[in-house]
Amino acid sequence: MRLEYFQLIDRIVRLDLAGRTIEVAATVPTESTIFEGHFPGYPLMPGVLLLEAMAQTSGWLIIGLTKFKRMPFLAAFRNAKLRSFVTPGQALELHASILHEGSGYTVTRCEIRVEGKVVSNAEISFRVVAFPTPDFRAAMERFAAVIAFPMEVLADG
């Protein structure tokens, strides 16, 4: 994670387009200015950033399913739960699956686990639209390499 760059995930571990699931790894940094305020002397990963991590995880699944032709934009969270404190240095496993692919929108279900235990989960809706600009899409393709997006799965099916 690079919190200051709003990069909330580190690496795509598995992307299954047929099963419409994704698994992502992310480690909470041990140091960040965010922890100076949240909270002084008691650093906790902000819940809103855990939600964003789930949105980014789901987003890469949607980008994979649309083969980089469409960009998901966060629209709504449903039943978002922050079940346990998440602290600096913890390794997160994020799992997302598709609940429904509508016309121009997609709904996912995502959860975050720490050592196998669910610490956060939500249903997330996205508007899914054509990339607004070619540069935007190119930037996402470059970033995909950074997080080990398995481009080879796009060739299947």
Next chain:
Amino acid sequence: MMSSTFDAVANIIAETCDIPRDTIRPESHAINDLGIDSLDFLDIAFAIDKAFGIKMPLEQWTQEVNEGKAVTEQYFVLQNLCSRIDELVAAKGA
């Protein structure tokens, strides 16, 4: 339009948008009369797609309206919306 379709859609709208059920009528326009915005309509679309096992072609409808090939009443007046839903359900079973 099947009345059961209208009842299901009206119940979805009432629950999703917290609109009194008795104000939702077949001739109501979802946007102009009921004041449903695009984000709430996403939730409604999700609930309708799920309830009827269909995929409403919202992008196609939007494009038709934007290109002047259709007017919003064709898709957003509830009795018309329900007719579209009935057609999609019928097409699915065909």
